[in-house]
Amino acid sequence: MERGKVSVNGKTVTELGTRASWNDEIRVNGVLIVSKPESLTYVFNKPRGVLSTMSDDQGRPCLADYLPDPEVRLFHVGRLDEQTEGLIILTNDGELAQKLAHPKYEINKTYLATVDGEMSRSTVRTLMSGIELEDGPIACDSVIVKQMGQDQCIVQVVLHSGRNRIVRRTLAAVGHPVRRLVRTHIGTLGIDGLKPGELRELDFKDLKALSVNSKW
Numbered sequence: 766m767e768r769g770k771v772s773v774n775g776k777t778v779t780e781l782g783t784r785a786s787w788n789d790e791i792r793v794n795g796v797l798i799v800s801k802p803e804s805l806t807y808v809f810n811k812p813r814g815v816l817s818t819m820s821d822d823q824g825r826p827c828l829a830d831y832l833p834d835p836e837v838r839l840f841h842v843g844r845l846d847e848q849t850e851g852l853i854i855l856t857n858d859g860e861l862a863q864k865l866a867h868p869k870y871e872i873n874k875t876y877l878a879t880v881d882g883e884m885s886r887s888t889v890r891t892l893m894s895g896i897e898l899e900d901g902p903i904a905c906d907s908v909i910v911k912q913m914g915q916d917q918c919i920v921q922v923v924l925h926s927g928r929n930r931i932v933r934r935t936l937a938a939v940g941h942p943v944r945r946l947v948r949t950h951i952g953t954l955g956i957d958g959l960k961p962g963e964l965r966e967l968d969f970k971d972l973k974a975l976s977v978n979s980k981w
Contacts, residue, residue, distance in 0.1 A: 770794050806854065852956045908921070
């Protein structure tokens with residue numbers, strides 16, 4: 766390192782004993798060193814009707830049905846209910862999964878919800894200021910009405926709570942039951958152009974962006 770052959774995140778390391786974490790970009794003589802080659806992390810666009818589990822004793826569709834290699838053991842970070850579509854992270858990296866799931870990192874989740882009725886500005890303010898549910902208070906980080914129809918509207922909701930069915934329960938509590946719900950982002954990660962049932966492996970930049978967004 767004293768000769769300047771090692772770099773971490775683009776900066777040359779010259780001091781012995783310098784530490785780096787697994788998600789740092791480490792290069793020796795310009796060559797990228799993969800610190801955890803056995804780690805795999807995917808972003809998956811879960812279709813409606815698929816269970817957020819890796820197996821089901823009743824034979825219902827589940828996440829494992831869509832994995833490229835059934836021999837690789839992955840687990841999912843967080844859950845979506847059976848009728849909710851969208852982004853789920855699949856990984857075999859326990860450290861990453863723990864950080865993504867832990868409430869203290871306050872990772873935002875973004876949803877597009879098609880709901881009954883036309884949502885008013887006062888309702889948006891109520892969702893932002895917070896309401897009381899049976900398991901405690903909840904406030905959305907952001908609520909944007911994206912499209913308004915005669916008897917329904919599409920609303921973008923951002924929150925960092927991981928409580929069970931929290932988006933559906935929150936919107937129902939203000940008089941707007943959900944017809945369709947899609948999680949589009951976890952932190953900065955999005956489903957992008959992935960069709961339902963498709964997945965893509967995350968690269969270094971994706972993982973690094975997640976760590977920045979989640980205040981690690």
